[in-house]
Amino acid sequence: MKKSLLALAVLGAFAGAASAQSSVTVYGIVDTGIGSVDINNGGERTTGLTSGAQSPSRIGFKGTEDLGGGLKANFQLEAGFNSDNGGSAASNQIFNRVATVGLSGAFGKVDLGRQTTILKDAHDQIDPFGGSGSIGNIARIFYNGGVATNGAAVGDRVSNTIKYQTNSYSGFKAGAAYTFGEQEGDNGAQRQYGVGLGYANGPLNVQFAYNNVNADTATGGVVTPVGEAKIAFIGATYNFGAFKLHGAYADGKFESNAGGTDVKYRNGLIGVSLPLGPGSLAASYAINDNRTFDDADSQQVAIQYSYDLSKRTNLYAGYARTNNDIGAALGGSQLGSLNVTNASVGGGQDVSIIAVGIRHKF
Amino acid sequence: MKKSLLALAVLGAFAGAASAQSSVTVYGIVDTGIGSVDINNGGERTTGLTSGAQSPSRIGFKGTEDLGGGLKANFQLEAGFNSDNGGSAASNQIFNRVATVGLSGAFGKVDLGRQTTILKDAHDQIDPFGGSGSIGNIARIFYNGGVATNGAAVGDRVSNTIKYQTNSYSGFKAGAAYTFGEQEGDNGAQRQYGVGLGYANGPLNVQFAYNNVNADTATGGVVTPVGEAKIAFIGATYNFGAFKLHGAYADGKFESNAGGTDVKYRNGLIGVSLPLGPGSLAASYAINDNRTFDDADSQQVAIQYSYDLSKRTNLYAGYARTNNDIGAALGGSQLGSLNVTNASVGGGQDVSIIAVGIRHKF
């Protein structure tokens, strides 16, 4: 009798804790390393502490509520920060990574707010580096470094977005997203949309995505024509057991609406990832091929070894190098992770970073 | 034996969790919808994602410590944010909604820091929309939209404030608050105070509040005279069972200290709220009557239906419209919830917003 009373007391004592716990989870990643960057082969290396070499540092709050009948309400709020200096990742935008609320169930999942693009969802599954971190992420060189000429941003993350994703049917999964432009007087200006289709089953994972950005702006009903950025991406991984092969191709085009030249890009990636000793190795080679202008291509090689101390904590060592033709200047985000004062990559300059660090998930 | 050991082990394992849990609770609201705003009847509607149409999105941390003898220490830290884009609600002010610490007990409750005014506490109990959210909150049109002419802000929330509230005695409850101006050389400049008295018992709720703002400023001991804003508010709700009737009246006056004209306002609200089907309906009509200048009145109608998916999650649909005389320009915060770039309400322009969304509490 006493025993069950005790157990009941336990139940009672934790009833509050349990319900509170179920409504919100605090989670995050702190990834800090020692990094050394070199711009243009020759100059002295700048060495310092780096944030997010393997995975961007972040802290978040999320929760799921069971509404019954398989329906769930979900929310997620995620803030990026620089773990080397405690700095905010974005000015006056606390939840710069994710701010969503939505429903999921038999119909799939719909989320409203700030979130990843369908395009990023696809390449994150294909990139040997998981599409994040400053060492080797695919998006730094793909799509001309994430920003098409003339200002049409092709960001990883977008605000004011409704995203719908299906559940998985025999490995097939599709998604679509629409980003409101919210320019007064022209609902098309600054709008963005994306669609995706994937197949992940057994050793094979194939991902297709298309992203379209209208770069026009509108103020007080007056539209300033800029252009349209269109990107198509296809990638696949195949797990041979001993290693996984990664390959991706993307085709990008910026169509000027303002009488300028249309610019075309072509991107390719080949990579490999494998378990190795007590950890894992990832490597990739990627190219941004400017098809409109000569001498404006960029290439990137990246390699990283991750040594697991636990499921939540690992050490890593990585190296990445971006080579730019005279008309290209990609790779700056490698510097940004180190927050080097006043440093930037100029046309034709090459950038390399070597980093060793620790990544802790909580 | 083994059973009780097991139970003891459970007790032990969670002792730390339980005490930690009791000291801080993470809570919040994510309210995101699709909204469409129209300025001045004629122009194209701007449609996008909106934050806080029903309730401002927020995340907070709070806790209560039992000090014994009925005395409690309380703290609350609450940050507003825009759930459509992850943006901070205020620049360089993380806990822009609430930042308080204080004591409560038999003597009542005293809180120090940033918090709601006594005035807001009163109208939040009377407003069918609960005094928050961009659809129909009372404060957007009352008190000339929260800001008296000549710059005397009559904000919902104030910093540097001591607030005292009594406990409830047979339904009666009173409160008083003082906001320090913190201007060097004149402790009266920028000070604010409020007093309130309420009676909530059975179907009846009556709330009275008075708020007084000194709008003068002081720098290095030199005072710049501006004026004083005085507001008296009385409101009541009566629950007839099938529906609840809401009514409020406010009288505002801005007295110039700088030789300008004194300006008087008069506000009225009539509203209704009722359970309807699986949710609830709220509607209100409010007026800002400028008694000093002609053709400077504003009117607002608002209606909202809330459909409960659970106690914590609901869908909603709402509509609000503000009509301005040529000398008035209220209703801008309806636009703000959508974060439309470069949009503002001009004199005589009318504003309407329609929104459907989801609100999730955690």
Place this chain on the structure above:
Amino acid sequence: MKKSLLALAVLGAFAGAASAQSSVTVYGIVDTGIGSVDINNGGERTTGLTSGAQSPSRIGFKGTEDLGGGLKANFQLEAGFNSDNGGSAASNQIFNRVATVGLSGAFGKVDLGRQTTILKDAHDQIDPFGGSGSIGNIARIFYNGGVATNGAAVGDRVSNTIKYQTNSYSGFKAGAAYTFGEQEGDNGAQRQYGVGLGYANGPLNVQFAYNNVNADTATGGVVTPVGEAKIAFIGATYNFGAFKLHGAYADGKFESNAGGTDVKYRNGLIGVSLPLGPGSLAASYAINDNRTFDDADSQQVAIQYSYDLSKRTNLYAGYARTNNDIGAALGGSQLGSLNVTNASVGGGQDVSIIAVGIRHKF
């Protein structure tokens, strides 16, 4: 049978909560009081709400993961804020107090990121006021108020820093830290380092620390010479039982690299702390002696009583006064805690603050 099943159900129900709880703890301090400051003896006092008079208000997230074999992974993220107005303590730097990740074990403890200097670690153990709070902290007057002439900041907290601390061996403990300058083209510019050694055993605590800042800057490889700030600190406390005696001495020197005058400082502190009635009393007298220029000394007296309501909550009353020679202007952070608009301390002006408040730890 039923009883053990119940206990098992308890175990099961809380398994998730327990593991989540163990990975992150939310903690903080809210310290808000009523303060009154007076600049230069004569003017009217400015009275208002003050944040952090006893301890700076903060909120943090931390956790420890047991990696096995005595090895642990640790992280800590801590944000300062002003509890009187909800304001952020630093612009665009959310975790302005601490942002670290690291490992600890038999080898000691290593942390990467933003954290306290070795110098601050030492004086926080010696200062009767714990080295924090606006009433009486040692660093406001030591080291010429934390900033050597010509801009070589000697901050309490530094970014981009690796800190190593040994475990305690018979009371002996040592530490070393290196702060990367991260200036492009000169890895020495803006670098900082510190070493420390302490002995804490029984009634005696002795702390020694040395801090060295290179104040040069570099942009695009071009170095601007500024100077070097060197500080040596030694302090001790001895607990006589009825009271604890505190004493500290520091020697500071700013060596110009730009042809300017070298400036030398000498600091001394004598203090006492003791349990008194239901709380505790702390008092200190400190001096900043400018050895290079005449009439540029400052003195500070501070006294504070803390009345405990519980282990986590206390009330306090404190007084501090800084007297400046005509060539000195220290003590401004006393004003800052009150956030008085446009107030600052000029040369030769004296500053005093009196504050009563409540501090709640969660």
